[in-house]
Amino acid sequence: MLEQLFPEVKWENVWEATFETLYMTGISVLVTFILGIILGLLLFLTSKGNIWENRFVNFIISATVNVFRSIPFILLIILLIPFTKALVGSMLGAEAALPALIIGAAPFYARMVEIGLREIDKGVIEAAKSMGASTFTIITKVLLPESMPALASGITVTAIALVGYSAMAGVIGAGGLGDLAYLEGFQRSNSQVTLVATVLILIIVFIIQFIGDQITKRIDKR
Numbered sequence: 001m002l003e004q005l006f007p008e009v010k011w012e013n014v015w016e017a018t019f020e021t022l023y024m025t026g027i028s029v030l031v032t033f034i035l036g037i038i039l040g041l042l043l044f045l046t047s048k049g050n051i052w053e054n055r056f057v058n059f060i061i062s063a064t065v066n067v068f069r070s071i072p073f074i075l076l077i078i079l080l081i082p083f084t085k086a087l088v089g090s091m092l093g094a095e096a097a098l099p100a101l102i103i104g105a106a107p108f109y110a111r112m113v114e115i116g117l118r119e120i121d122k123g124v125i126e127a128a129k130s131m132g133a134s135t136f137t138i139i140t141k142v143l144l145p146e147s148m149p150a151l152a153s154g155i156t157v158t159a160i161a162l163v164g165y166s167a168m169a170g171v172i173g174a175g176g177l178g179d180l181a182y183l184e185g186f187q188r189s190n191s192q193v194t195l196v197a198t199v200l201i202l203i204i205v206f207i208i209q210f211i212g213d214q215i216t217k218r219i220d221k222r
Helices: 011-045 055-070 073-079 081-088 094-118 122-130 135-170 176-186 191-219
Strands: none
Touching: 011 055, 011 094, 011 135, 011 176, 011 191, 055 094, 073 081, 073 094, 073 135, 081 094, 094 135, 122 135, 135 176, 135 191, 176 191
């Protein structure tokens, strides 16, 4: 059926590119989730009036997050080429895109984590402190559980952004649907390949949004 509708599309290449996009997105979302929570917690805890209040540390982390969050992704990939080559050994392929994807997305998600933590009622945190709870207990039993709906919503937005980032990374040889659309679609004037790649990216985005919305609804007790 698909072969008849799109005779100029090599479907084995499409499925391989789809897998590469899912691989890049999945790994980068997982690492971004962990790094983003760590950075977001540090931003929150070292800010004024919080447990680890430290103006200097907060400034350094905040400045680093702002810098990497502000660099356009396509420029970030280029800037990270030496680092990527040293880490992965190549600047081509799905694995070579991972450093840029993670470094580009983690600061973005960290700010969302910080915003989610700031929305927590300070009275809940103070109550935990007054009961003698340790910092670790406050983080694991108060901060993360109370902000979980915001964290889930934030990682959904970030995952969708990462799908778009992975498509941009494909333009410089990172593989995936972006690479397929550019090399086999645009450069060879094959509009069918470009259309199929675009539709598949949209489907992935819709699925991520649906799953994210369902998870957020389930864990939001408000």
